[in-house]
Amino acid sequence: MFTTIQSFLDTWRRESAATARLMAELTDRSLYQRIADGYRSLGELAWHIVVSQREIMRHTGLEYRAPSKQDPQPLRAAEIHSCYVDAAKALAEAVESRWSDETLAVLDRVYDQQWPRGLTLAIMLYHEIHHRGQMTVLMRQAGLRVPGVYGPSRDEER
Numbered sequence: 001m002f003t004t005i006q007s008f009l010d011t012w013r014r015e016s017a018a019t020a021r022l023m024a025e026l027t028d029r030s031l032y033q034r035i036a037d038g039y040r041s042l043g044e045l046a047w048h049i050v051v052s053q054r055e056i057m058r059h060t061g062l063e064y065r066a067p068s069k070q071d072p073q074p075l076r077a078a079e080i081h082s083c084y085v086d087a088a089k090a091l092a093e094a095v096e097s098r099w100s101d102e103t104l105a106v107l108d109r110v111y112d113q114q115w116p117r118g119l120t121l122a123i124m125l126y127h128e129i130h131h132r133g134q135m136t137v138l139m140r141q142a143g144l145r146v147p148g149v150y151g152p153s154r155d156e157e158r
Contacts, residue, residue, distance in 0.1 A: 002118040004101050009092055015125060016088035019049065019132050021147045022139070023084050026077035030142040042138040043080065047073040049131050050084045053091055056124040059110040060117050064094035095121070 002008040023046055031043025040048065054066040066087035074080050104118035115123070132149070139146050145155045 001116060002104055002121050005096060005099060005104070008104075008118070008121050009096060012088070012092055012095075012121075012125065015129065016084075016092075018147075018149045019128060020081065020085050020088065022132060022135055022149075023077070023081040025139065025144050025147060026081065027142075027144065028075070028077050030139065030144055031075070031077055031080075033138045033142040035138060035141070040134075042135060042142060043073060043077070045131050045135050045138065046077075046080045046084070049128050049135075050080060050087055052127060052131075053087055053124060056110070056120065056127065057091065059115075060106075060108045060120055062094055062098065064090040066090055 002011070026042065026046060031041060031046070033042040034040070051067050051069050051071065054064070054068055057064075067083050074083065099117070104116060104121070106117050107114045108117060108120065110120055136146050146153045148156050
């Protein structure tokens with residue numbers, strides 16, 4: 001759980017930059033890569049990450065400009081990447097300009113539970129990291145280069 005705005009912003013900027021690096025490697029063709037029938041494609045996972053930020057944060061009442069679940073998934077990888085970068089930046093700006101360290105202790109009803117806003121930010125981040133890991137598997141299957149996240153990837157060591 002985050003207890004200061006600055007700790008969230010420092011972590012968010014580092015983690016969202018890592019997600020953006022992954023998304024920058026996607027190609028239009030790779031968006032259709034699936035692990036198996038009935039599972040999300042690489043494009044669906046990437047778009048899910050984009051729209052989930054706003055979906056999770058809506059429970060806190062924090063408004064900012066970002067795609068929602070109702071927006072159709074773009075068909076071009078570059079557009080998904082651009083939407084992600086813009087949404088991640090807008091989230092950071094909204095938190096920094098509208099919330100304070102004290103705001104992080106405010107309780108909101110999130111998915112039928114009471115969560116402090118600092119926890120909501122952390123869970124939103126963990127959710128993104130979880131799906132980012134899934135993306136790397138599909139990226140390998142699609143023959144894409146996988147950039148390092150917490151150190152060099154195998155592709156970068158060659």
